[in-house]
Amino acid sequence: MTAAPTIQAPRLGEPYLLTPGPLTTSFPVKQAMLRDWGSWDDDFRAMTQEMRDRLLAMLGAGADAFDCVPMQGSGSFSVEAMLGSFVPRDGKALVLANGAYGQRSAQTLAYLGRDYVLMDKGDYLPPRGDEVARILADDPAITHVVAIHCETSSGILNPVEEISEVVYGAGRKLLVDSMSAFGAIDLKVADVRYEAMVSSANKCIEGVPGFGFIIARKTELEAAKGNSHSLSLDVHAQWAHMNKTGQWRFTPPTHVVAAFLEALRAHEVEGGVAGRGARYRRNRDVMVDGMRALGFETLLKDRWLSPIIVTFFCPADPNFDFARFYELMKAKGFIIYPGKLTVVDSFRIGCIGQMDEHIMRQVVTAAKESLAAMGVSDATPPALALQERAKLAA
Known part of the structure; x- marks a missing residue:
């Protein structure tokens, strides 16, 4: 029980x-930050690996096809890292927006120089599968669809499973911003197909701000080499370095990782x-x-x-x-x-x-x-x- x-x-x-998010955290999460950690030390490397393993376990059956790449900065840093690494420079994204965070993804793609089209549902209507299917049928240049799992501008929970079905039915790829949902709402890969998703330490896992994480198919991570516009936000480079050395490429938020690991353990005790x-x-x-x-x-x-x-x-x-x-x-x-x-x-x-x-x-x-x-x-x-x-x- x-x-x-x-x-x-x-x-x-x-x-x-x-x-x-940020949100109210437990005393054990706060207390985990009272110790200093060496970013190169074997103890901290083990903490990073445990964190990655625990996050992958939330995907359920099929998780072995994915890997987890933590990324320094706020959640928006990780969203930009995902978009810049997985949407090729010659690709085109369809952004499904019904609030501020869909609009932010479109703005990010514009900054990155990636081609995109925006389906704007206003602020408070969900994008539906039939609408997405029509856009994809009319625009064969679209390679990726970007969906927001929970749009916190309004609190709406978007139908990502329905969206995924039409995206892959049309032979395209789905990227999910699950910033405010992952950890409390299932995103199991056996139920919802996607290439990558992104979330943050200070949301439903109940950690503190300081880093986000990208969970992506290993095939997509391998194919992302050379795609990124950025040195520090290159998901492939972070992944390759982390798997080779066990370390983050640049100074990690050590105290935040310690707090997040404590939060992950509490998450498991609560029933995942x-x-x-x-x-x-x-x-x-x-x-x-x-x-x-x-x-x-x-x-x-x-x-x-x-x-x-x-x-x-x-x-x-x-x-x-x-x-x-x-x-x-x-x-x-x-x-x-x-x-x-x-x-x-x-x-x-x-x-x-x-x-x-x-x-x-x-x-x-x-x-x-x-x-x-x-x-x-x-x-x-x-x-x-x-x-x-x-x-x-x-």
Whole structure:
């Protein structure tokens, strides 16, 4: 039987981070950073190898065809490394965008001088397989499709399995940005075919910021030699050096790796992807039910709600002011996230990190008390927000 996770309150005065990463981490993860490590030392090389092995194990059956390449920097560094290494200089990518992170991939490709076409679904509709199939049929020059697993601009969980089927049905290759989903939502290679995916230390594994990682087919890693535009972001070079020496090519974030390895061990104890995902889904369901009881409405219908982060419309009540709401929530120990909607005002609440359903009930209570402090009796959104959601669902 899987052990129940031990959720630890932040230290006195330290708020919960209700964001999609960085997030609230456990004491053991923090404590792992209290020691210094030599990047060349055999102990640290063993830590790096254990980390890579544990990440690959999450892919399930077929993982032996893949390898894991950690990359220094924020998650966006690893996304750029993936795109610059696996999209050939004479290739062309179709970027599926429905929020800021799809747009960022397109911007990255533009910086890299890679040809691409953008399918922009606005901010909050999922790209669907039939739409992707039509674009691929009309443009034989497209070699790769770039999909965002969970678009945290809205909290939407995109249908990557459906997208993968049409991509490979058309003889193309899929690259997945699973930055905010990997570790809590399955991306097993027996279920979803892709050439490479990318994620980060400070998301659903519950580590701290400092590096990301690319998991790719070994055949793609071999073929990537010479593709990269960058010395430091060359995935093939990092992979080849790491497999030859056990070391990172350049100074690794040693303390962050130690923390991440501790987080990976806790992830396994919790039940792996299934256990972590179940806790996050329960967090979401308890929090959403409670917020709806106060009158708040979610941007997305339940079908598309991810267990990572949820977007809520701001109330129509003229007494509601997000800046004050934010400060009131922070004073109660919860840091929430601004929204990114362009038509109506919104905010977001994350479901990931060292939190469980009991903490989420406290979040709802804090929201209720904050509304009362502002003189807001009902959190119902303006009619325009509901009209916008109706259009999105159409």
